[in-house]
Amino acid sequence: MDRDQALNALSALAHADRLDLIRLLVRQGQEGGQGQEGMAAGQIAAALGLSASRLSFHLAALEGAGLIGSRKVARNVIYSIRAPALGGLVSFLMVDCCRNDPGVLACCAPRDEGQRDVQSGSSLR
């Protein structure tokens, strides 16, 4: 991921509804298992309390930045997270903040269950 891609991704994430949307899709991705990857636009709108047109606007922004992908299934459009893109952004930021002092980041250490539990209890909003 280069600077301009990172900039697009940052702009896309720098909005409360879109950040919540990403977090929702990430959670869905891990909870749903392999079988049911992604969520339909209508499901997302209901989960976040957004109007259809507003959601569509935000989905387009995230998809334009490459952070999510979509596929059509019957009359639904299923959106799912594109983990490599999100990972690319994190890597990009990591290079910019971690070079001189890797110890700053707790996430650089091997992950454990305790660390995961710190955040899993928080509500989405």
Added chain:
Amino acid sequence: MDRDQALNALSALAHADRLDLIRLLVRQGQEGGQGQEGMAAGQIAAALGLSASRLSFHLAALEGAGLIGSRKVARNVIYSIRAPALGGLVSFLMVDCCRNDPGVLACCAPRDEGQRDVQSGSSLR
């Protein structure tokens, strides 16, 4: 770092000049060693080709988001990176993208010199 802090940080970084500014300060922080931490506003303006007032605006945005700190020295104001804040943002994103599939991120692996060299040759802009 909670969701709102992350949102502030993302908004602050989602601008080309500010992202360049952060990268400049990170590079300065690692190249300068312990002695000369940070850069004066004038130095930054010269390095990035920004007008004084525009730079001041961007510096205020970054400082408001907690990503940089400042101290006054004689008639200069020295700005330096606040690595923990940047690290907190990365950690926040990591939780949101890395829970289900840590392998996605190259940065989760122990860092080595080869990895560092991948990016150090790239120009700032």
Added chain:
DNA sequence: GGGACAATTCAATATTTCATGAGTAGTTGA
């Protein structure tokens, strides 16, 4: 004190982004 310098603040303007609701296109099943 007076001039030069560093940086910030302010006001005015331009630009971008966001939100809303109405309307449109494609899909499904009776």
Added chain:
DNA sequence: TCAACTACTCATGAAATATTGAATTGTCCC
């Protein structure tokens, strides 16, 4: 085919953000 459904697009106005240059504040050196 028709009605119901899903999702998207478009036009409008509102709000937030960015940019510019002039004015201001504080510091240094003579």
